Amino acid sequence: MGEALNGLRRTMMCGELREEHVSQKVTVMGWVQRKRNLGGLVFIDLRDRTGILQVMFGEEINKEAFEKADLAKSEYCIAVTGEMVRRESPNNNIPTGMVELKGESIKILSESETPPIYIKENLDAAENIRLKYRYLDLRRPDMQNIFMIRNKANKIVRDYLDENGFLEMETPMLTKSTPEGARDYLVPSRNYPGMFYALPQSPQIFKQLLMVSGFDKYYQIVKCFRDEDLRANRQPEFTQIDLEMSFVEVDDVIALNEGLIKKVFKEIKGIDVQLPIKRMPFKEAMEKYGSDKPDLRFGMEIKNITDAVKGSEFAVFKNAIANGGSVRALTVEGASDMGRKKIDKLGEFVKTYKAKGLAWIACKEEEIKSPIAKFFSEEEMQNLLNAAGAKVGDLVLIVADVDNIVLQSLGALRLEIAKQLEILKDNNEFNFVWITEFPLLEYDEEEKRHVALHHPFTCPMDEDLELLEVDPLSVRAKAYDIVLNGEELGGGSIRIHDTKLQQKMFELLGFSKESAWERFGFLLEAFKYGPPPHGGLAYGFDRMVMFLAGTDNIKDVIAFPKNQNAYCPMSEAPNLVDDKQLQELCIKTDVKKEEN
């Protein structure tokens, strides 16, 4: 059992000590990063949240302290009191490297077994071990730094929104299951056997109701839940910066959020985000980059070469065009020497996006090399290359199909090529863009109905209102996403605030009037009583912190994350519960316990 503090108080943090503290008496507390016994001297690197301080114990300084210090091992938790002195051989690698602490007394507050993982930066241990011993993994300075960044971002966001008149308000966690969207986590009710609460996928409806209540500007940094199969960088519970404003239009929400983004990235990354952030309509993003979250740190835009190849006899192009599709190309600069094997692999790659194949043209110095060259006259080929913006030395990659497939496959191919060619290797840019004018609806082939691209509360653009009846898929929404380096940082919209329009929207989504009212009746009811125009936005806070901390693993920015099976190797959640607990909830599990 360790020694008690018994009134001993820490006076300084390890990482704070500098030459100005020389000859002061201090008490520091922390963990033994490293201990060396050099004969009559024991050196301990003592670590706390702020950094590392060298502590020296000597038989001649204090024999008892020296002997006790020599008992300390890695990760022992100790307290040391003594005088700060100038170091004989300074260490320029750490901020405290000019000084050291002459340990006059030491308390071993607690001992440590040999830790199963190293407490050091850039640890290369298996993820399941890191997650099982998460409390040790979190001792590593790079992990500590991430959570200090997260804390700071949190504070900056709150301060900014507070200054701008937003009220932090809490919405319920035990709420109603509304099976539109992702799968809900359910919570059985004890008072109403057979009924369930759902954990919120977002506070969407509640924040809209707060606007109906006249709170004017709301925000919350809040946990949301989705019971989906976990892909990389998805967690069952994640954190949103959620905000909503009344009496606003698209430009107002965007302006407010540009201020927020500028402040966060300035104060944490030292980056000056130029305002206004550029905007790009969804259609342009799709046509140029094949994506609604285009990475604009590099060009390589998709070119529509349909017109240029219209006359060609090449059946694939001909058929695609005849079927209302298009022919589009990516021109990879200086890649005319790419090997056949590599190109074939790219062909396989686009097939995962439902493209039937990838045509290619290598504009070599001496010749045009291409399996499809034979289908084109010299003039036709030149027209094609001009349309593709290709010059000598480039490689042109072409997909012909219906627009959706062409754009999605070329969009993915563009990113894949950038990765293969390491185009972004030394790129430190933070390239923001607002994507606007999203389609309101898309057609879900599986469910054979329209679904909302964002969510069913998104307001159509005024210009397109009359298309709602005649051509709903062409209606654009007052929706906007903020995209950074090809990742969606957040998104939002101006909401419908009219019962009739909201009902119309539910109709378009294939809900009967009854089922719409059963699910969202309280929102429709609320809209009867003078709802204000309103809109908002939600950021994925975890993803924002990933950018700020420079990590591409979401688990790094969550203190106690789950693994891919939504399991916590540390606490071993989920687990079996007592039968009594299930009886009280009137539920039975459908599996025998032995199966587990």
Place this chain on the structure above:
Amino acid sequence: MGEALNGLRRTMMCGELREEHVSQKVTVMGWVQRKRNLGGLVFIDLRDRTGILQVMFGEEINKEAFEKADLAKSEYCIAVTGEMVRRESPNNNIPTGMVELKGESIKILSESETPPIYIKENLDAAENIRLKYRYLDLRRPDMQNIFMIRNKANKIVRDYLDENGFLEMETPMLTKSTPEGARDYLVPSRNYPGMFYALPQSPQIFKQLLMVSGFDKYYQIVKCFRDEDLRANRQPEFTQIDLEMSFVEVDDVIALNEGLIKKVFKEIKGIDVQLPIKRMPFKEAMEKYGSDKPDLRFGMEIKNITDAVKGSEFAVFKNAIANGGSVRALTVEGASDMGRKKIDKLGEFVKTYKAKGLAWIACKEEEIKSPIAKFFSEEEMQNLLNAAGAKVGDLVLIVADVDNIVLQSLGALRLEIAKQLEILKDNNEFNFVWITEFPLLEYDEEEKRHVALHHPFTCPMDEDLELLEVDPLSVRAKAYDIVLNGEELGGGSIRIHDTKLQQKMFELLGFSKESAWERFGFLLEAFKYGPPPHGGLAYGFDRMVMFLAGTDNIKDVIAFPKNQNAYCPMSEAPNLVDDKQLQELCIKTDVKKEEN
């Protein structure tokens, strides 16, 4: 359908307008509180979050606006543009009462049906109606004010903790069921059929692990969950200000929190809390006030009169003392004339606390009146009255039994009498006290075992460590509650940070080594690796806001609360879910749907 903003921007909030704005052109937006048509003039009281502004429309100002304004009804949402003018007949009851807005144009942004509840202060509507139309209830200025107070308290707490080096960190919501304490809300796992997550009752274990991780100072304002039968002022989900510090002892945690309390109550209530806040050991609180959360705004202390009545022949007293119990009294000043009926009712009252009866002595001017007077000599009676601190005009109320029953019943009686006599009627005091030195354990008669008075991680006092084996019930804990006006505002403790002591504690609680490891193994495991001494505190944030807002109903401080059955009359949660959802989770409900 209402009119669109179409680029119209709000320039001022209603409640901000003053004489300095006279002759400025402004645009305000809000809700119609009241409309009057006085012939050629329409007056609208326009309401937003900040207050009410009078808007005047006239045929001569702008005929079109005048006519449209006359269409507006209560709770219509409108936008008005015009010039600020000085009011001919000022209204001194509202801050904007010197001015009014001459409405030159108006947009009806949305219409309203007649609201089912009045939008006014101190509404006396049935609670279920208020909850069903919560979005309208929240429009009332007193409710708006509460949530502005809540937001402000939130900000003050965060700023204070940030200044003091605390990191805001998030702990998981989907965690492990640990059936020690209240009933968990469970969440079925889809990936592990038959297994469950639990929603946290508090982040206790996780915050301790963050201390093991070296984060040093943690806080979070966080939702917690308990599936208990709801008494008044309990909600299934509630919010805690949760904090934890490393390398600290009781005095450090208390000092940090006194600073927090002082700041919050100063900035919101304008009250100077005198520091240090007084401290009272649990034993003293129980002996003097019969409660571990004593209301110190009034005296009426419980007096131990056992010694004074030792010699009496009164069997009830004699037996109680012989059985190791005690005889104690409450002296109610100036209540000697209380009627027999009232006193009998107090007798009934204490019986609900298991007291067998209530003896009484009325010290009237002319005589001592008491059914038990005959058992006492004049001298004995005088000794009793002296011990009870009674003087002429007072009423002495006495219970004799085992200490627990005597103290609890007299403690409750003390509060009941204060209520009946309206002792606190005009009392505006905020009387804080730390209750310290709580017992570590208490004996649970039902479960026939020791249970932790706070929780199983609370550290025993060093002085009492050796009693753990021989007399565990007499061991005091390093625990502290902050009590305000008889209500627990928060509580915490220094934690055990030693695996062996923690295991010992689990043994005392009747856990086998296996079951302790099964439930809390990851904490015990973590303690093997140099845990720091640490402690913390958690406030009931909802209760804190109740004090700050001056309401005694917890539902007033939660935007979307549940009713007593943990049901939300607005969203109708919990509800039935699709069979498909249950199938995916491999659970079945034990009730037929028709039963619901």
